[in-house]
Amino acid sequence: MGSITLKNVAKRFDEVEVIPPLDLQINDGEFVVFVGPSGCGKSTLLRLIAGLEDVSGGTISLDGKDVTALPPSKRGLAMVFQSYALYPHMTVRKNIAFPLKMAGLEQSEIDKKVDGAARVLNLGDYIERRPGQLSGGQRQRVAIGRAIVREPSAFLFDEPLSNLDAALRGTMRLEIAELHQTLATTMIYVTHDQVEAMTMADRIVVLNRGVIEQVGSPLELYREPKSLFVAGFIGSPTMNMVTGSEAEKFGANTVGVRPEHLKLSTEGGQWNGTVGVSEHLGSDTFLHIDVEGVGLMTARADGEFPAHHGDRIGLTPDPERLHRFDGAGAAMR
Amino acid sequence: MARSVTLGTRLGWTALAWAIGLAIFFPILWTILTSFKTEAAAIGPPQLFAFEWTTENYTEVQSRSPYFLHFMNSVIIALGSTLIALAIAIPAAWAMAFSPTKRTRGLLLWMLSTKMLPPVGVLIPIYLLFRNTGLLDTRIGLVIVLTLVNLPIIVWMLFTYFREIPGEILEAARMDGANLKAEIIHVLTPMALPGIASTLLLNVILAWNEAFWTLNLTAAKAAPLTAFIASYSSPEGLFYAKLSAASTMAIAPVLILGWFSQKQLVRGLTFGAVK
Numbered sequence: 319m320g321s322i323t324l325k326n327v328a329k330r331f332d333e334v335e336v337i338p339p340l341d342l343q344i345n346d347g348e349f350v351v352f353v354g355p356s357g358c359g360k361s362t363l364l365r366l367i368a369g370l371e372d373v374s375g376g377t378i379s380l381d382g383k384d385v386t387a388l389p390p391s392k393r394g395l396a397m398v399f400q401s402y403a404l405y406p407h408m409t410v411r412k413n414i415a416f417p418l419k420m421a422g423l424e425q426s427e428i429d430k431k432v433d434g435a436a437r438v439l440n441l442g443d444y445i446e447r448r449p450g451q452l453s454g455g456q457r458q459r460v461a462i463g464r465a466i467v468r469e470p471s472a473f474l475f476d477e478p479l480s481n482l483d484a485a486l487r488g489t490m491r492l493e494i495a496e497l498h499q500t501l502a503t504t505m506i507y508v509t510h511d512q513v514e515a516m517t518m519a520d521r522i523v524v525l526n527r528g529v530i531e532q533v534g535s536p537l538e539l540y541r542e543p544k545s546l547f548v549a550g551f552i553g554s555p556t557m558n559m560v561t562g563s564e565a566e567k568f569g570a571n572t573v574g575v576r577p578e579h580l581k582l583s584t585e586g587g588q589w590n591g592t593v594g595v596s597e598h599l600g601s602d603t604f605l606h607i608d609v610e611g612v613g614l615m616t617a618r619a620d621g622e623f624p625a626h627h628g629d630r631i632g633l634t635p636d637p638e639r640l641h642r643f644d645g646a647g648a649a650m651r
Numbered sequence: 652m653a654r655s656v657t658l659g660t661r662l663g664w665t666a667l668a669w670a671i672g673l674a675i676f677f678p679i680l681w682t683i684l685t686s687f688k689t690e691a692a693a694i695g696p697p698q699l700f701a702f703e704w705t706t707e708n709y710t711e712v713q714s715r716s717p718y719f720l721h722f723m724n725s726v727i728i729a730l731g732s733t734l735i736a737l738a739i740a741i742p743a744a745w746a747m748a749f750s751p752t753k754r755t756r757g758l759l760l761w762m763l764s765t766k767m768l769p770p771v772g773v774l775i776p777i778y779l780l781f782r783n784t785g786l787l788d789t790r791i792g793l794v795i796v797l798t799l800v801n802l803p804i805i806v807w808m809l810f811t812y813f814r815e816i817p818g819e820i821l822e823a824a825r826m827d828g829a830n831l832k833a834e835i836i837h838v839l840t841p842m843a844l845p846g847i848a849s850t851l852l853l854n855v856i857l858a859w860n861e862a863f864w865t866l867n868l869t870a871a872k873a874a875p876l877t878a879f880i881a882s883y884s885s886p887e888g889l890f891y892a893k894l895s896a897a898s899t900m901a902i903a904p905v906l907i908l909g910w911f912s913q914k915q916l917v918r919g920l921t922f923g924a925v926k
Contacts, residue, residue: 403823
């Protein structure tokens, strides 16, 4: 079991309020991703749940039990750090065995569990090596192994993939997602990478300056962002934002259209512009278009789309997929 | 790009470095050489190697005073004071390195400032305290005083080492269920072991060579090797060769220790300066 409830949880460092009081419910077995730009308080929130930071107000409950005053060692949570935080003086085996040793398990049981974790994570070949002799991906696996052996009620991941190269990040992302399927344990995952958030999460919590902007499934956030901030943060390439008189035509302060929701035509459209750079990715083509009266917009077209620098092109937004925002940045329905 | 250095410049610098090295080492070499001379040759015209070698000073010194007793006193005082200071300094440096407050810096500087006070300034109060508590000329008394004298240096050195250990590793230990004691024993101490080892070595040497307190607070029973040397310095008579023999015997253990652990020592002294 691993449901986590935050009630009025706040954090101040001296006079600076990093996280104003917030509520959040994380259900048992859920994969929740905290996402937001750097400095938005997502890691702090995770550390509050872990117990590595003390709350300035509010309560944190695990399975209905108030753990706010408990030290990290007593909360029964496991954490994977960005820097892996392996014990450099211990072998892989001893690293993974450490939490079990701290829990006072019998040596035979420790061995059994460590071997099991090593098998799941393909660590068998380097079990007697030290962290210094492992690659980044292998170290990350050891860190995950150390987290899973103790069968925690929830896993906390603090940007675990940001030190890996792009290819490895993709593989590890899948491995973690698969691990979640196998273990069915609650996972909270912190990242600044919205692609990681979109691909892994059951639910995403978007944070901005310590405030929860929106909580929802990846597709909910993509389809119905509640604010300008969420609309701009979720989706790649980012949503085109149109302001001023062009937005007023739609009765809004700002109008947002995703690059994939713009219809392109050589015969003109709602807006007209000149093609600047076109990025051919094979499956898709991203066109950067200088639109008259609007500014630079990005449109996503078919991979074979024939566009060249300087071509005139018309853009028409899909009216069903148009996002309208008021002066305060809130979505208008 | 490597700078091009002419052979002449290189020879010049090498010669200068050797000259400085020899100048620093020369008094020690002279002491060792003098210890093998006769008393007459020791005060005669200076001779580097061409003299009649003798070991009579060593036999003489050993028969006149109990070298082994002084040696054991030095070992107990140097090791004892360093180990006790380490036991106090490890948790102190841990707290300052990993849970610093606004006052940590000031506290560290204040501790160091105690080393700036001339020891003679507090000699009389400490002497009286020792006399009234019966600690004069006892090993335990010297262990206490040298522990306190070297504590600031030990805390500073350990603090510098501990700060190099990433805080996330200690947090990981906490998440893994380690309490404070387990965290210090299983994670912090093994990781800081090279640092603790150089701190230990340096402080054993400092305590071994400490002469002010050991000379003033001991007479015979607890007197370490420093007092043993001092007993051969006399305003009258021929004692140069014997004094040299006593000095050589006193510095030999620590010289050998330093020789074998020079790598650790250099690392300890330059830690943080070069990465």
